[in-house]
Amino acid sequence: MGSLVNIFVLFPKQEQARSIRNLLVRNGFEVTAACVTGAQIMQRAESLEDGLIVCGYKFADMVCSELREYLPDGFKMIVLAPQTNLEFFDFQGMEYLPMPLKPQLLMEKMRETVESILAKQKEKQHKPRQRTREELEIIEEVKALLMKNNRITEQEAHEYIQRRSMNSGVGLIETAKLIRDSYTY
Numbered sequence: 001m002g003s004l005v006n007i008f009v010l011f012p013k014q015e016q017a018r019s020i021r022n023l024l025v026r027n028g029f030e031v032t033a034a035c036v037t038g039a040q041i042m043q044r045a046e047s048l049e050d051g052l053i054v055c056g057y058k059f060a061d062m063v064c065s066e067l068r069e070y071l072p073d074g075f076k077m078i079v080l081a082p083q084t085n086l087e088f089f090d091f092q093g094m095e096y097l098p099m100p101l102k103p104q105l106l107m108e109k110m111r112e113t114v115e116s117i118l119a120k121q122k123e124k125q126h127k128p129r130q131r132t133r134e135e136l137e138i139i140e141e142v143k144a145l146l147m148k149n150n151r152i153t154e155q156e157a158h159e160y161i162q163r164r165s166m167n168s169g170v171g172l173i174e175t176a177k178l179i180r181d182s183y184t185y
Contacts, residue, residue: 005117006051009034010041010067012059020054020080027107029114038062042070050074050117054110057081068094074120076113078106135173142176145183 007029011017017034024031032051035041038059045051049072057064057079064079076093083098095113097105131139139161146157165175 004030005114005121006032006045006048007114008032008041008044008051008053008055010036010038010053010055010059012036012056016056023103023106024054024110027103027110029110036060038067038070041067045071045075048072048074050121051076052110052113052117053077054106055079064094074117076117078109078113080106131173138173138176138180142180145180149183 009021021031021034143157165172
């Protein structure tokens with residue numbers, strides 16, 4: 001699978017983290033890391049845009065809602081906690097399952113959450129990158145040059161840049177710069 005979801009397990013006790021990790025692995029999930037503190041998760045999540053954390057609600061260094069605030073928006077959390085603790089939590093990107101845990105319920109929630117993260121990853125891949133203001137200014141400048149020197153419409157100027165870009169296999173911005181440079185010799 002090309003795009004994989006990083007799955008982290010976080011519980012204050014090592015054996016708890018290990019047993020949840022083993023349960024997930026037995027059910028076909030690849031676990032990136034099993035941790036015992038929020039800081040360990042934050043360190044590992046630093047370079048990531050998304051991921052899934054299966055955790056308890058309280059760790060040695062913080063509670064799950066604090067951790068949620070430190071993580072990139074693409075992260076989702078499945079919090080396993082006693083029913084009495086669940087009523088205190090209502091944060092975006094966090095799902096709750098009551099303890100004692102029903103493994104079947106966790107697996108369903110895991111599949112659902114992993115699928116939603118993968119769908120978002122796919123969506124992001126298909127969305128064109130936003131151009132910077134500087135890049136947009138270059139395109140506008142070159143369109144103006146072309147319109148003035150060739151007496152063509154803005155649409156025709158834009159299509160000309162696009163066509164040159166596609167024919168040469170050079171990006172739109174680079175092509176615009178080349179055209180601009182050819183006018184300012």
